[in-house]
Amino acid sequence: MADKKQVRIEDIGEFGLIRRLTDDIVIRHPSTKTGIGDDAAVLDHGRSQLLVTSDLLVEGIHFDLTYVPLKHLGYKSVVVNLSDIYAMNGHPKQITVNLAISSKMKLEAVEELYRGIKLACSQYEVDLAGGDTSASLTGLLISITAIGTVAKGRAALRSGARKGDLILVTGDLGAAYLGLLLLQREKKLFEEDPETQPKLDQYPYVLERQLKPEARHNAIALLYQHQVQPTSMIDISDGLSSDVMHLCDRSKLGCRIYADKLPFHPETESVAEELFVNPVVAALNGGEDYELLFTVSPEDYPKLHDVADFTTIGHMVDQNEGYQLVLSDQSTVPLVAQGWDGMQSE
Amino acid sequence: MADKKQVRIEDIGEFGLIRRLTDDIVIRHPSTKTGIGDDAAVLDHGRSQLLVTSDLLVEGIHFDLTYVPLKHLGYKSVVVNLSDIYAMNGHPKQITVNLAISSKMKLEAVEELYRGIKLACSQYEVDLAGGDTSASLTGLLISITAIGTVAKGRAALRSGARKGDLILVTGDLGAAYLGLLLLQREKKLFEEDPETQPKLDQYPYVLERQLKPEARHNAIALLYQHQVQPTSMIDISDGLSSDVMHLCDRSKLGCRIYADKLPFHPETESVAEELFVNPVVAALNGGEDYELLFTVSPEDYPKLHDVADFTTIGHMVDQNEGYQLVLSDQSTVPLVAQGWDGMQSE
Numbered sequence: 048m049a050d051k052k053q054v055r056i057e058d059i060g061e062f063g064l065i066r067r068l069t070d071d072i073v074i075r076h077p078s079t080k081t082g083i084g085d086d087a088a089v090l091d092h093g094r095s096q097l098l099v100t101s102d103l104l105v106e107g108i109h110f111d112l113t114y115v116p117l118k119h120l121g122y123k124s125v126v127v128n129l130s131d132i133y134a135m136n137g138h139p140k141q142i143t144v145n146l147a148i149s150s151k152m153k154l155e156a157v158e159e160l161y162r163g164i165k166l167a168c169s170q171y172e173v174d175l176a177g178g179d180t181s182a183s184l185t186g187l188l189i190s191i192t193a194i195g196t197v198a199k200g201r202a203a204l205r206s207g208a209r210k211g212d213l214i215l216v217t218g219d220l221g222a223a224y225l226g227l228l229l230l231q232r233e234k235k236l237f238e239e240d241p242e243t244q245p246k247l248d249q250y251p252y253v254l255e256r257q258l259k260p261e262a263r264h265n266a267i268a269l270l271y272q273h274q275v276q277p278t279s280m281i282d283i284s285d286g287l288s289s290d291v292m293h294l295c296d297r298s299k300l301g302c303r304i305y306a307d308k309l310p311f312h313p314e315t316e317s318v319a320e321e322l323f324v325n326p327v328v329a330a331l332n333g334g335e336d337y338e339l340l341f342t343v344s345p346e347d348y349p350k351l352h353d354v355a356d357f358t359t360i361g362h363m364v365d366q367n368e369g370y371q372l373v374l375s376d377q378s379t380v381p382l383v384a385q386g387w388d389g390m391q392s393e
Numbered sequence: 394m395a396d397k398k399q400v401r402i403e404d405i406g407e408f409g410l411i412r413r414l415t416d417d418i419v420i421r422h423p424s425t426k427t428g429i430g431d432d433a434a435v436l437d438h439g440r441s442q443l444l445v446t447s448d449l450l451v452e453g454i455h456f457d458l459t460y461v462p463l464k465h466l467g468y469k470s471v472v473v474n475l476s477d478i479y480a481m482n483g484h485p486k487q488i489t490v491n492l493a494i495s496s497k498m499k500l501e502a503v504e505e506l507y508r509g510i511k512l513a514c515s516q517y518e519v520d521l522a523g524g525d526t527s528a529s530l531t532g533l534l535i536s537i538t539a540i541g542t543v544a545k546g547r548a549a550l551r552s553g554a555r556k557g558d559l560i561l562v563t564g565d566l567g568a569a570y571l572g573l574l575l576l577q578r579e580k581k582l583f584e585e586d587p588e589t590q591p592k593l594d595q596y597p598y599v600l601e602r603q604l605k606p607e608a609r610h611n612a613i614a615l616l617y618q619h620q621v622q623p624t625s626m627i628d629i630s631d632g633l634s635s636d637v638m639h640l641c642d643r644s645k646l647g648c649r650i651y652a653d654k655l656p657f658h659p660e661t662e663s664v665a666e667e668l669f670v671n672p673v674v675a676a677l678n679g680g681e682d683y684e685l686l687f688t689v690s691p692e693d694y695p696k697l698h699d700v701a702d703f704t705t706i707g708h709m710v711d712q713n714e715g716y717q718l719v720l721s722d723q724s725t726v727p728l729v730a731q732g733w734d735g736m737q738s739e
Binding site (some may be wrong): 082088089090091092096097099100101102103104105106108109135141142144145146147176177178179180181182183184185186188190192194197199202204270 | 434435436437438440443444445446447448449450451452453454455481487489490491493494522523524525526527528529530532533534536538542543545548550
């Protein structure tokens with residue numbers, strides 16, 4: 048690689064860069080009539096409803112390039128958007144990608160980022176259908192819009208939960224946040240002593256959950272397969288506390304969440320112990336798990352009871368009962384939304 | 394205003410900010426089933442095709458807050474996206490807005506920006522259906538996605554032009570670039586002598602074209618009214634040279650553009666004279682006019698001949714004839730794409 052002549056972005060210009068980044072993009076959906084290369088993508092969706100979501104990742108706020116590999120970053124920036132489509136009980140079909148690139152960034156770096164974007168597109172079978180690329184005076188910024196479909200009447204809104212509904216979560220919680228703490232610890236050690244070798248290979252699970260999270264498309268398939276329409280749904284991006292409160296807020300309800308029901312991966316628990324962090328706190332306030340949090344009516348509950356990937360963690364109550372975390376001794380503490388907040392620039 | 398207590402963005406948090414910015418948003422389209430407040434907007438489009446486009450505006454690259462009022466900036470950032478939908482012969486319906494905001498930016502400033510965004514939504518009858526707001530370590534960044542519809546078979550792609558097609562343009566050219574030159578001149582004078590009062594009120598037209606451009610929705614209505622399907626279409630964002638070359642490139646054709654046919658506003662001509670700029674050069678390379686450039690078949694041409702807002706500026710030729718600008722003495726010079734390039738950070 049080192050002897051490959053380096054092409055500078057200035058030399059190929061914006062159009063050259065876009066062409067270089069998008070030349071090999073494959074269109075997967077018949078509904079993508081025209082992709083990149085025109086003023087707008089042309090999509091053609093038949094009888095289903097359309098879902099659109101947009102997310103922004105800013106260098107220094109949402110990611111730190113000193114420890115986030117660019118390919119992972121590209122992958123993750125797509126996944127977080129697809130996760131929002133799944134959180135509506137939908138199926139993502141297309142994305143558009145807007146990038147603001149620092150002039151210091153090398154073409155190879157942008158291509159590496161795009162490799163991650165394209166890998167996610169291929170893994171989740173979505174089409175990269177357009178976007179814009181611009182210079183940035185400082186860091187890298189990635190803004191992605193995802194478009195998906197959902198059968199009419201099947202969209203799972205945040206507002207549909209009813210009193211008595213069970214609260215379920217997919218997979219396990221808290222791992223992404225512990226992965227971040229590990230990366231931050233290694234960065235600090237490295238800054239203090241550049242000779243230090245990072246000790247990361249014994250934590251593959253929590254690091255992957257932070258660096259290369261997956262969106263829970265299989266949960267949507269499971270719900271469909273078990274013929275359950277969730278009454279409300281959201282993905283866990285800000286932390287369980289914040290996100291369950293979004294469901295409550297929109298549904299005008301309160302909730303009771305049971306601390307000892309929260310699902311953890313064994314590695315999450317051992318890293319939590321090593322870092323002196325309570326895994327419950329990591330789950331509640333850490334964020335970035337991209338698991339799905341949803342409610343189902345008590346009648347539907349038996350259908351999901353045996354699904355290994357779903358854990359029941361609580362139920363919805365009257366709004367005036369507030370948001371309660373029930374501890375193992377049956378005492379309760381109020382949940383507080385202090386999730387990972389993109390507005391806090393530290 | 395001065396005695397109004399200033400609310401800081403840090404105090405209200407991301408969710409507070411989003412709520413504050415979006416509380417008063419009105420949904421206009423029956424197709425917007427669910428707007429802001431869920432993981433994704435739910436759109437429902439019947440039998441038409443869907444158009445999606447995305448654009449990025451970066452402080453210091455695309456705008457300079459020392460002379461661009463925030464409300465105008467918000468308005469313009471929507472308009473440039475809608476322009477891309479019109480350039481497909483479509484009708485915009487929804488937008489999503491992603492903002493990265495410097496921590497130094499006051500809440501009132503963000504609200505002023507949003508006032509412009511909402512004004513454009515109301516003027517063009519589109520719904521603000523979602524988006525994301527984040528901190529930025531430096532300047533302001535605006536990423537907008539617009540979604541529109543077009544009847545099946547009616548999308549005007551860049552690739553559809555045929556040899557012999559006439560090239561038409563809406564409105565007039567070069568004004569936005571001259572507006573920018575004026576603003577840059579005044580900024581320089583102000584930096585040299587802060588006592589200087591800006592002399593801008595004698596140039597209302599070119600300044601408005603730069604600061605608060607409009608998208609040519611009326612041109613789409615005119616084409617429909619005269620029953621003309623353009624064979625190809627693009628909006629002029631990078632300059633006539635670049636943009637006509639995009640049509641040629643995609644349609645595998647060359648073109649002949651007649652310099653003395655290019656439409657100019659009288660004020661554009663007088664400002665050009667004052668600034669020693671050739672208005673033809675401003676039209677070719679200036680960009681940001683957001684006029685529509687389109688081709689029609691010779692059979693359709695008589696239907697549009699009398700439309701005052703359309704000017705015929707050339708025709709499409711064989712690819713091997715290249716891209717030619719025909720001067721008033723009938724000599725030709727090759728067109729060069731050196732449009733306004735968002736990748737050049739100066």
